[in-house]
Amino acid sequence: MTKVLMSGNDAVVEGAIRAGLDCYFGYPITPQNEIIAGMAARLPPLGRVFLQSESELAAISMVHGAAAAGKRAMTTSSSPGVSLMQEGISYLAGSRLPAVIVNIQRGGPGLGNIAPAQGDYFQATRGGGNGDYRTIVLAPDSAQEMLDFTFEAFDLADQYRSPVLVLSDGRLGQMMEPVELRDPPARKRVEKPWALTGAKGRDAFFICSLRLPVPELAEHNRVLQKVYREIERREPRAEAYRTDDALLVFTAYGASARLCREAVDLLRDEGLKAGLLRPITLWPFPHKKLLASLKKAKTLVVTELSYGQMLDDVRLAVAERVPIEFLGYAGGEAPSIKELVALGRKLLKKSRRKNASKGKRR
Amino acid sequence: MIATEKKVFTRSPVLTPNITHYCPGCGHGIVHRLVAEAIEHYGIRERTVCVAPVGCSVLAYKYIDIDMSEAAHGRAPAVATGIKRARPDLFVMTYQGDGDLAAIGTAEIVHAANRGENISAIFVNNAVYGMTGGQMAPTTILGQKTTTTPTGRAANEGPPIKVCEMLGTMDAPSYIARVTVDKPAAVRKAKQAIITAFGRQLDNKGFSLVEVLSPCPTYWRLPPVKAVKRIEEWMVHTFPLGVYKDKEAENA
Numbered sequence: 001m002t003k004v005l006m007s008g009n010d011a012v013v014e015g016a017i018r019a020g021l022d023c024y025f026g027y028p029i030t031p032q033n034e035i036i037a038g039m040a041a042r043l044p045p046l047g048r049v050f051l052q053s054e055s056e057l058a059a060i061s062m063v064h065g066a067a068a069a070g071k072r073a074m075t076t077s078s079s080p081g082v083s084l085m086q087e088g089i090s091y092l093a094g095s096r097l098p099a100v101i102v103n104i105q106r107g108g109p110g111l112g113n114i115a116p117a118q119g120d121y122f123q124a125t126r127g128g129g130n131g132d133y134r135t136i137v138l139a140p141d142s143a144q145e146m147l148d149f150t151f152e153a154f155d156l157a158d159q160y161r162s163p164v165l166v167l168s169d170g171r172l173g174q175m176m177e178p179v180e181l182r183d184p185p186a187r188k189r190v191e192k193p194w195a196l197t198g199a200k201g202r203d204a205f206f207i208c209s210l211r212l213p214v215p216e217l218a219e220h221n222r223v224l225q226k227v228y229r230e231i232e233r234r235e236p237r238a239e240a241y242r243t244d245d246a247l248l249v250f251t252a253y254g255a256s257a258r259l260c261r262e263a264v265d266l267l268r269d270e271g272l273k274a275g276l277l278r279p280i281t282l283w284p285f286p287h288k289k290l291l292a293s294l295k296k297a298k299t300l301v302v303t304e305l306s307y308g309q310m311l312d313d314v315r316l317a318v319a320e321r322v323p324i325e326f327l328g329y330a331g332g333e334a335p336s337i338k339e340l341v342a343l344g345r346k347l348l349k350k351s352r353r354k355n356a357s358k359g360k361r362r
Numbered sequence: 363m364i365a366t367e368k369k370v371f372t373r374s375p376v377l378t379p380n381i382t383h384y385c386p387g388c389g390h391g392i393v394h395r396l397v398a399e400a401i402e403h404y405g406i407r408e409r410t411v412c413v414a415p416v417g418c419s420v421l422a423y424k425y426i427d428i429d430m431s432e433a434a435h436g437r438a439p440a441v442a443t444g445i446k447r448a449r450p451d452l453f454v455m456t457y458q459g460d461g462d463l464a465a466i467g468t469a470e471i472v473h474a475a476n477r478g479e480n481i482s483a484i485f486v487n488n489a490v491y492g493m494t495g496g497q498m499a500p501t502t503i504l505g506q507k508t509t510t511t512p513t514g515r516a517a518n519e520g521p522p523i524k525v526c527e528m529l530g531t532m533d534a535p536s537y538i539a540r541v542t543v544d545k546p547a548a549v550r551k552a553k554q555a556i557i558t559a560f561g562r563q564l565d566n567k568g569f570s571l572v573e574v575l576s577p578c579p580t581y582w583r584l585p586p587v588k589a590v591k592r593i594e595e596w597m598v599h600t601f602p603l604g605v606y607k608d609k610e611a612e613n614a
Contacts, residue, residue, distance in 0.1 A: 023448050049447045053440065054473035061437035061470070065413070065444020068431045069452070073444065087434050095432060196429040196445065198409035198452055206414075206423040208432035 003178035008146040008168060011179050012076065012102055013038035015150030018183050022071035023049035025062035029081040030114045031170035032104035056081040060088025067097040068207045070195025072154055074100040079108050079120050089163050090129025094209025098157035102166040104173040107331045115332020116171035116255055121309035124167045125283040132221060134228050136164045136235060137282040139253040143177035151184035158190040160227055167282060171255040231284055238286035239278040242268060243293035246275030248348050251290060251314060252303040253279045260303055263340035272348050287317040294322055298351035301343065303327045305334055374398040376407050378427045387586025389576025390418060392543045393486055394425050400556045404564060410453045411445050413438040417459035418492040436467025439474035442481045453563060455482040461491045464500040464523045478534030478568035482559045485525060485571055488578035496581030503600050522600055526573050530606030536567040538607035542575035544593040575601055
């Protein structure tokens with residue numbers, strides 16, 4: 001199949017349309033404006049719904065309405081806009097409505113800047129809004145995955161009746177790469193017998209998160225938790241890159257993972273055994289896959305464009321099994337490949353010396 | 363001779379048999395009935411979806427037997443927009459209170475109206491937040507005492523927002539009217555306004571809103587009969603009844 005040179009943001013549009021997106025609602029914010037403009041150009045000629053909302057609060061509520069009507073609905077935004085959407089995401093989760101939300105992260109906190117960052121990890125992986133809920137979080141690291149994960153997100157949302165987040169950043173959104181314009185895997189569409197269609201030949205439905213009596217809300221939460229446990233069992237995804245014999249393992253997601261992958265190759269060129277474990281689902285975090293990548297590892301390096309958010313999940317997974325080095329950045333800064341290689345070289349030599357001295361003592 | 367019995371009133375089948383939780387003398391029960399009767403009038407129950415608000419009428423789904431969706435506080439017009447755009451063949455309405463529509467949801471109602479969104483909004487204005495216990499609403503009248511304006515709403519808290527007047531300035535809406543339910547004749551007029559509003563959507567004419575001035579005896583601290591009388595004595599001066607936008611009449 002031929003490849004087309006396109007930006008990650010354009011790949012999201014392509015992926016969503018191929019996934020059968022029915023209704024898109026969005027509000028402009030940099031660095032994701034190519035998505036809303038792409039949707040505005042592409043959806044109406046296909047007879048699908050595009051609407052620019054008055055705010056992110058309204059956009060996510062419009063998504064709520066379209067999802068309640070049984071349609072494939074999505075919105076996209078960037079960090080401050082996604083903060084505003086947390087209200088609606090919590091309501092979607094509580095109402096068990098499927099929807100896709102793409103966050104092209106930028107620098108924060110607050111208005112921050114429009115440079116790429118990964119500071120919304122906690123918000124994305126811990127629910128983000130009020131109440132006890134989680135959303136599946138997919139983290140692409142290329143324009144190709146921006147396309148692939150967007151249609152994956154729709155299937156996961158329908159399957160679990162839950163909002164699904166695609167957590168990307170300005171670098172992946174703006175960067176152009178060759179993308180294979182493939183269609184989603186041919187899966188059977190999940191039926192939506194719960195959708196609001198007018199109460200014809202059935203009892204009236206009320207789609208809501210509201211459950212005033214204590215036993216009802218308690219039971220509702222138990223049901224949600226059961227779904228989350230199932231997602232944790234079935235959906236953790238990660239890419240293990242050259243980790244089989246790796247003495248030094250980097251772990252990073254999205255744009256950070258691309259830098260680490262290059263550093264791994266350069267270290268391997270020097271004969272140093274480095275590898276990369278790239279979480280693809282940030283929630284559920286791929287605990288087991290991370291541990292499996294550390295069979296030979298003496299050191300684990302966590303890199304993120306934030307100051308120790310994914311690090312918490314790594315620590316929960318790894319505990320004290322191997323020493324963890326952490327490299328954090330913010331505000332649009334990122335490590336250079338040179339810096340990562342130098343760190344890898346230093347750590348590998350240190351662990352070699354340590355092993356050698358251990359040997360002498362014995 | 364006894365005349366043949368003639369049925370003059372029957373409970374709308376669009377209402378459920380449930381007894382409402384509303385306080386004695388509250389207007390919601392009447393407005394629910396009028397909405398149900400208007401739905402029955404057009405025979406559209408099986409293609410109606412209502413977006414319920416956050417407020418006293420959050421439990422409206424228990425009383426009106428139609429498909430309903432929840433919305434976050436104030437966002438009902440946005441949720442309704444999502445439903446209507448997804449399924450233009452459905453009849454989509456919101457049922458909102460004054461805190462919901464005229465404070466936290468101001469942006470959503472203004473923009474839904476400005477888009478001429480083909481939905482219908484029923485706006486129940488009782489000049490107070492009921493569900494949270496009687497705080498100042500955007501429509502609270504100057505001097506009116508609430509738990510958050512214990513000495514009466516002052517000028518620096520702003521005069522009440524007049525939603526019909528505001529939305530009536532827009533080009534897009536099809537029908538904007540203010541009615542009340544303080545006496546049988548007024549209730550009949552209110553029903554006619556709701557029927558007109560719903561008809562606009564069914565004719566694809568775009569956005570319609572009916573504001574209903576409604577008594578809240580509990581948080582007006584009045585017995586029900588006095589509360590109903592207060593609408594004429596006190597509320598209609600601030601919120602005059604009437605049609606604020608009628609595009610069909612303008613075009614005629």
